[in-house]
Amino acid sequence: xxxxxxxxxxxxxxxxxxxxxxxxxxxxxxxxxxxxxxxxxxxxxxxxxxxxxxxxxxxxxxxxxxxxxxxxxxxxxxxxxxxxxxxxxxxxxxxxxxxxxxxxxxxxxxxxxxxxxxxxxxxxxxxxxxxxxxxxxxxxxxxxxxxxxxxxxxxxxxxxxxxxxxxxxxxxxxxxxxxxxxxxxxxxxxxxxxxxxxxxxxxxxxxxxxxxxxxxxxxxxxxxxxxxxxxxxxxxxxxxxxxxxxxxxxxxxxxxxxxxxxxxxxxxxxxxxxxxxxxxxxxx
Numbered sequence: 438x439x440x441x442x443x444x445x446x447x448x449x450x451x452x453x454x455x456x457x458x459x460x461x462x463x464x465x466x467x468x469x470x471x472x473x474x475x476x477x478x479x480x481x482x483x484x485x486x487x488x489x490x491x492x493x494x495x496x497x498x499x500x501x502x503x504x505x506x507x508x509x510x511x512x513x514x515x516x517x518x519x520x521x522x523x524x525x526x527x528x529x530x531x532x533x534x535x536x537x538x539x540x541x542x543x544x545x546x547x548x549x550x551x552x553x554x555x556x557x558x559x560x561x562x563x564x565x566x567x568x569x570x571x572x573x574x575x576x577x578x579x580x581x582x583x584x585x586x587x588x589x590x591x592x593x594x595x596x597x598x599x600x601x602x603x604x605x606x607x608x609x610x611x612x613x614x615x616x617x618x619x620x621x622x623x624x625x626x627x628x629x630x631x632x633x634x635x636x637x638x639x640x641x642x643x644x645x646x647x648x649x650x651x652x653x654x655x656x657x658x659x660x661x662x663x664x665x666x667x668x669x670x671x672x673x674x675x676x677x678x679x680x681x682x683x684x685x686x687x688x689x690x691x692x693x694x695x696x697x698x699x700x701x702x703x704x705x706x707x708x709x710x711x712x713x714x715x716x717x718x719x720x721x
Contacts, residue, residue: 447659449627451583452559456539458659458698461712464541465490465498465705466665469527470507486527487534494538497709500560501535502701503528504543508564508593508636517548524553532557541585547572554580560629564636565589566616578625585629585661586620588612590637597637605642606649609633613656629699631661635669643669647688650695661699662692686711 449456456462467489469480480486490501505523506515524542531540541560542553547570550561554576562585567573569592577584588609590600602608609632620628630653632646653660664670670684671677686707689700693715702708 447657449583451539451581451627452554452557454537454539454559456559456583460716461693461697462499462699463497463705463708463712464500464502464661464699464701465493466502466504466701466703467493467527468504468507469523470504483526483530487530490531490535490538493705494535496705497712498538498705500539500541500699501531502541502543502560502562503531505549506544508543508545514594517546520544520546520549521552524549525556528553528556528558545569545573547576550576554582559583560585562631563587564633565592566612566633574620574623574625577627578620578623581625581627583627583629584620584625585631586613586616587631587636587661587663588633593636600637600639600642602642605638605645606652609646610652613653617656617658628658629661630656630658631663631701634662634664635667640669640672643667647691647695650692650697654696659698660692660696661701662689662697663701664688664692665700665702665704682707690715 447458467486469486503524505520539559540557541562542550542558543562544550545563545565550573560583561577563573564587566586566588590596613630617628620626632653634643634646650660665685666678666681670681670688674684676684682704685704689708689711693711700708700712
């Protein structure tokens with residue numbers, strides 16, 4: 438039953454727009470932070486952000502994911518006020534310029550999510566799976582907005598200090614069983630699952646999750662894979678974030694084969710090519 442439902446694809450009505458997962462989608466990363474691991478400090482103006490978004494949409498992105506607070510390992514937390522200040526103008530301009538595109542906001546703070554939804558955000562992408570702000574599920578359920586429920590062990594400040602699991606796949610599956618029940622009890626069901634590659638996992642944990650990613654399709658929610666230029670690539674093939682594009686494409690292809698419906702990436706053109714080739718491969 439579950440496999441058939443996933444194969445057919447889900448569609449979510451979020452902020453008045455239909456978000457379909459019949460085919461895999463590309464989510465483009467736009468970090469408006471000074472300290473993200475790959476592209477922190479890239480933009481000097483809102484005009485630059487709009488131009489970058491326009492290029493990524495042209496290359497095939499259907500979702501733009503805006504991050505105003507870095508979640509890299511050891512990143513310093515910022516206040517709700519500062520995150521909103523960073524987010525306000527870019528979000529307003531992006532919503533005005535691209536009314537049909539899906540805008541995702543990368544935040545784990547409920548007040549920031551509420552602010553962003555009021556300005557037209559379509560998706561909330563929460564790296565903590567509501568663990569860092571217990572009010573988050575109340576906000577997304579109130580607005581019935583699509584919600585990326587990611588798994589993270591610990592916080593960005595300590596998540597890579599000796600992460601440990603009895604069985605990483607089973608432990609994270611148990612996390613989702615509990616969280617999905619919690620969401621359903623709130624009358625909320627527009628979930629996207631992200632197992633959280635690199636967030637409180639060793640390199641081995643990450644590859645075990647990638648290898649068994651298809652097991653998470655049994656929850657019958659779309660899967661998001663965030664693998665772009667991460668250290669799980671660099672530590673194996675001795676690249677850096679700057680030189681990890683080929684490794685990213687390889688892992689994105691594996692993720693697609695194992696059920697991913699969203700690729701969250703820095704490099705849209707290459708991800709869209711991977712999706713198009715994979716979809717053609719499936720069709721013959």
